[in-house]
Amino acid sequence: MEFFEFLTGGISEFLEPGGWKMAVMWVVGALLIWLAIKKDMEPALLLPMGFGAILINIPLSGAIDQTLAGGLEMHGIIDWLFEVGIEASEAMPLLLFIGIGAMIDFGPLLSNPKMLLFGGAAQFGIFATITAAALIGFDLKDAASTGIIGAADGPTSIMVSQVLGSKYVGAIAVAAYSYMALVPIIQPVAIKAVTTKKERMIRMPYNPSSVSKNTRILFPILVTLIAGLVSSLSVSLVGCLMFGNLIRESGKLDSLSQTASTTFANIITLLLGITISASMKAENFVRIETLVIMALGLLAFIFDTMAGVLFAKFLNIFLPKGKKINPMVGGAGISAFPMSARVIQKMALKEDNQNHLLMHAVGANVAGQIGSVIAGGIILELVPGLIG
Amino acid sequence: MRNNILKKLALFCAVLMIALFVCSFSALAAESVSDTDTTSAVLTKEPRGDDSLLIAPNPNAEEESGEAALSPTDNDGFKEMLSKSMDEKMVTVKKTLTVMGWGMATIFIVVIIIYIVVATLTAVTKEKKKEE
Numbered sequence: 001m002e003f004f005e006f007l008t009g010g011i012s013e014f015l016e017p018g019g020w021k022m023a024v025m026w027v028v029g030a031l032l033i034w035l036a037i038k039k040d041m042e043p044a045l046l047l048p049m050g051f052g053a054i055l056i057n058i059p060l061s062g063a064i065d066q067t068l069a070g071g072l073e074m075h076g077i078i079d080w081l082f083e084v085g086i087e088a089s090e091a092m093p094l095l096l097f098i099g100i101g102a103m104i105d106f107g108p109l110l111s112n113p114k115m116l117l118f119g120g121a122a123q124f125g126i127f128a129t130i131t132a133a134a135l136i137g138f139d140l141k142d143a144a145s146t147g148i149i150g151a152a153d154g155p156t157s158i159m160v161s162q163v164l165g166s167k168y169v170g171a172i173a174v175a176a177y178s179y180m181a182l183v184p185i186i187q188p189v190a191i192k193a194v195t196t197k198k199e200r201m202i203r204m205p206y207n208p209s210s211v212s213k214n215t216r217i218l219f220p221i222l223v224t225l226i227a228g229l230v231s232s233l234s235v236s237l238v239g240c241l242m243f244g245n246l247i248r249e250s251g252k253l254d255s256l257s258q259t260a261s262t263t264f265a266n267i268i269t270l271l272l273g274i275t276i277s278a279s280m281k282a283e284n285f286v287r288i289e290t291l292v293i294m295a296l297g298l299l300a301f302i303f304d305t306m307a308g309v310l311f312a313k314f315l316n317i318f319l320p321k322g323k324k325i326n327p328m329v330g331g332a333g334i335s336a337f338p339m340s341a342r343v344i345q346k347m348a349l350k351e352d353n354q355n356h357l358l359m360h361a362v363g364a365n366v367a368g369q370i371g372s373v374i375a376g377g378i379i380l381e382l383v384p385g386l387i388g
Numbered sequence: 389m390r391n392n393i394l395k396k397l398a399l400f401c402a403v404l405m406i407a408l409f410v411c412s413f414s415a416l417a418a419e420s421v422s423d424t425d426t427t428s429a430v431l432t433k434e435p436r437g438d439d440s441l442l443i444a445p446n447p448n449a450e451e452e453s454g455e456a457a458l459s460p461t462d463n464d465g466f467k468e469m470l471s472k473s474m475d476e477k478m479v480t481v482k483k484t485l486t487v488m489g490w491g492m493a494t495i496f497i498v499v500i501i502i503y504i505v506v507a508t509l510t511a512v513t514k515e516k517k518k519e520e
Contacts, residue, residue, distance in 0.1 A: 109506075110506055110510070111510075113502075113503050113506040113507050113510070114503070116499045116502055116503045116506070117496075117499060117500075117503065119499060120492075120495045120496045120498075120499035123491075123492070123495055124492060126491075127484070127487060127488035127491050127492060128488070130484045130487060130488065131481055131484040131485060131488060133484075134477065134480040134481045134483070134484045135477060135481055136469065136470075137468075137469035137470055137471075137472045137477055138469065138480075139480065140480050140483055140484065143480065143484060144484075144487065209510060209514070211510070211513075212509075212513040214509075214513070215506070215509045215510065215513060218509060219506065219509075222502070222505050223502055226498060226501050226502055226505065227498055230494060230497060230498050230501075231494060231498070289469070367499070370499075370502070371495060371499065374494075374495055374498050374499075375491065375495055378490070378491045378494050378495065379487065379491065382486070382487045382490055382491060383487060386483040386486060386487065
């Protein structure tokens, strides 16, 4: 009879104390799949993450490392992908940045470089959330990993939390991607809370100055150099993003640029989604801390948006009449690209159907992409030195 | 126009110098705050040679490597977190405020330098076009 125990091994594992957590993870997985398919929320990531969450939480799942009877060891594909693609080198989130860089047109930012300031201001939410997490009682590395959800940038969140050795990588990844998909719901509420109708109706004429090809080519190289000189650890993040953009702007590597922004980015996204589920094992994920992290992530997005908007209002104090900035544009300084820019455009048109802010918002939005990766690098630079 | 560009370049150099000064200062500050030498350990990272890629499915190995905190039996993490004294929390909060101060300052320095560089590039391009 003992021989047939393999048939019931999974069920007995499930019935052991704590086994119910696996069922909770099936529900979480199903919820992520539902959000991806029915609500169209970041389907490229939430669907693989949802399925992965189910896959690794099946008792004695062969998708993760297991010790078999007789002490034999079996290596699971998901654990292997996690160890090689994320834990050993952070390769997957970084490679994804090459694809993202190849997708981004920095033209609107280059023709209106003032928007760069919003990319800096809207990172405030990251640091405010780190402090809030520390006040709750998280240690510094987990607080910093939670705050980076405010980067509104999945790969940066995954990389920073992984390098800092946070216990909550899975929860942080889920929060980062879920809230990015919820930007159209979160941002309007946050923006309306700190602006008046009159401010939201400020018109900003768009007079694009032509951006030369040389400027477009020099931009990614110079940004990498500047960010690298000031924060050396941001080089891998900024470098991959700017490498992708250089391929795009060179004009000589069209097929590579096309591949990087489509096929390559899709493959990495697919692998990243399923791989990150390795950090969603029931014992790590079904904890009260996960809910707290989700709440703090929401706070980070709200703080980010409000900081961008308030910074625009601050700049308006010094700007002459007719040159004022619509404060909503500041809110696009978070990195959730291009959703945030679209949200601002929609809100502006709702207030005044002749007020087109899209290109300004896109400029602030791509600046947010740069700001968030630099913020990630700076956190990696500062936090380890403060962990006592 | 040429004077304008020179002014921007001078400003750029000044900001770059300030940025380098801030970075060196922040690195020194971070070193002095740290009691342990974790900076170099994390910044350089332990070499992830062949050993790191060896998969260790043995649950005991996980416990040895300090991941025992993730075990299902240890589910009191949140209670522990809440039960930390205010003084303990304030030590961490002070550190986070250091991160916030230096972090935001550095981001703005980087962003302002990039802004000046881009504005200078745009001005140079415009002037070239005019000359043509």
